Amino acid sequence: MTRSPAPKADPEQPGSLLPNGAAAKAGLNRTILEAGWVQFLQILANKAESVGRLTVPVDARNTSRACPDCGHVAKVNRATQSKFECTACGGTVNRSALSHIRW
Incomplete structure (x- = not known):
């Protein structure tokens, strides 16, 4: 889900690339990865608390x-x-x- 889009060659202009939406994809990747880590850290903190441990970011x-x-x-x-x-x-x-x- 978070792989960057592949570059595509422009058939009309050799040596140049077509727009591939990399900037938009980068923002989406950042959101996906951030949400995943936040959820993981919340679960980890809850598990640690249940066994009497402390999590320190x-x-x-x-x-x-x-x-x-x-x-x-x-x-x-x-x-x-x-x-x-x-x-x-x-x-x-x-x-x-x-x-x-x-x-």
Whole structure:
């Protein structure tokens, strides 16, 4: 439902494209995705409350680039998908080291 529309070549002008409604589709995609996440977060909060847990919304921006020790944010902190090394404090985190944390 949220895939972007495919570009269509203009047969009368080689090298140009016909309008495909991408701007309108982008607005629809945003609405669909937003509604889905809002509903999911409401269900999650209700389930957590029923078992005595608390849900805390977190802004996802830069969460994989921010150091958990000093808070320094840099793209080069994340060397690979599984290895993190802070360029400011030298702290390292391995993905497997975080697997035991119970969210």
